Amino acid sequence: MGGPEIERLIALLSRLPGYGPRSARRAALTLLRQPQTRLLPLADAMEQAARSVRSCSTCGNLDSRDPCSICADPGRDRSIVCVVEGVGDLWALERAGVHRGLYHVLGGTLSPLGGTGPDDLSTRPLLVRLEEGGVREVILALGATVEGATTTHWLADRLSGFPVTVSRVGQGVPMGGALDVLDDGTLAAALLARRS
Amino acid sequence: MGGPEIERLIALLSRLPGYGPRSARRAALTLLRQPQTRLLPLADAMEQAARSVRSCSTCGNLDSRDPCSICADPGRDRSIVCVVEGVGDLWALERAGVHRGLYHVLGGTLSPLGGTGPDDLSTRPLLVRLEEGGVREVILALGATVEGATTTHWLADRLSGFPVTVSRVGQGVPMGGALDVLDDGTLAAALLARRS
Structure with a gap:
């Protein structure tokens, strides 16, 4: 059907998130027109993106610069790491514009069933950053799932030896x-987190 | 957010059919990983597809060869044009494997509201093919929409001067x-097309 180039394009497009064979054919036709x-x-x-985008060696963010534009931004509060x-x-937090500090990308959550253990997470670079000093607060902004909660507890425990305030994002309505x-x-969770 | 390369990738991905900003960000992340x-x-x-795929100069199909692999296939019945x-x-008819003849891609249907007139359709090349002879039947396989029905009638009228059988696909359940x-x-339509 149209030669190997079209077949290959459709096969690779159909692996995009949310795409299947039918939507891949539609996208291929739209693009080929x-x-x-x-x-x-x-x-x-x-x-261009494949050639230039790297993981930031400090925080794990994806950027075409290393350190990434957030780590390199002198206007950010370097004493708070989320x-x-x-x-x-x-990206979601940046779009919301609610965090003016730095980030640390863990690369996953602890999941015994999913085969993700402590060694698969980027915790060592976080501890190194804390050892280097200057960080006052670590905000754990993990999802409110079983894996997220487990990872939050485990990470809070690992960070207890450092002179930093460890907080986690609020839960509720x-x-x-x-x-x-x-x-x-x-x-x-909303009732527990009630405020007067 | 991650530099101009990521921003541009997301902007272009979000123009894919069925995609929006959210799904484009998700796809960009999946691909960048x-x-x-x-x-x-x-x-x-x-x-590769952009460089090699052309419209077939005979039938209008998209292929990396010209004439396309269907027009060039000696095994196809050259006396029937769909x-x-x-x-x-x-592509849909080829997947179904129900037509063993050749095709002609019209490139649209007549649509006064949509601004598509007779000159915007690829009818002249079809008439040339009929003038060259060898075609016994023309099957009009247009959609059962108002535009499709209008175009079918108009095209059947234009083909009435040629010594070919003009048929159209059946309608029904x-x-x-x-x-x-x-x-x-x-x-x-199903009642009208009833068979004993």
Whole structure:
């Protein structure tokens, strides 16, 4: 059907998140209709990104610079480090614009079933950063899942020997959320986290 | 957020069919995690496709060869030409394996509201093929929409001067379809197309 180039394009497009064979065919057709204005620019953007983007050697963020633009930004508060599971979480916090300190990307959460143990997480570089001094507070911003909670407890324990305040993100009713659709765990957490 | 390369990659990914900013960020992260095994192969497949894939000068199909692999296949019945709206329709018929003749891609349907007139469709090359002789039947396989029906009628009229049988695809109850969920138009067409 159209030669090996089209077959290969569809096969690789169908592995994109949220895509299957049908949507991959549709995307291939859309792109092939405008090779100069859509297909080649996307191919070029992918190649540029693959060649230039690296993990930041300090925090694990993805950037075309190392250290990344957040670690290199003199305007950020270097005394607060926010620990996140992945780069996607870091992007979400940056879009919200609610954290003015630095980050540390853990690269996952402890998951015995998923085969992720302490050695698979980027904890050693975090401890090195704390040993170097200058950090006053570590915010653990992991997901409110079983794995996230386990990792938060384990990490809080590992950080207890350092002269830093260890906090974790609050849990409760999300903004815009109605109480009657929330699960029991969230309602319990919201009641526990009540403020006068 | 990660430098201009990542921003550009996300911006272009978000223009893929079915994608938005959120899914584009997710796809960018997935691809950037495996630059060598996922990002570069996809970039390469896109570039190869953009450089090699052309519209077939005979039928309008997309292929890396010209004439396309269907027009060049000596095993196909050259006396039957199936007229379709786009390459996606041609692909669907090929996957079904129900047509052993050749194709002609019209490139659209007549749509006064959408600004598509007779001159925007690839009808002249079809007439040239018929003038060259050898074609016995033209199957009009356009969609059962208002535009498709209009184009079918208009095209059947234009082809009436040629010594070819002009047929159009049957309309009725789709395979696996229950009658009570079908619209009135489909039910009417199915009754009209009844066979004893």
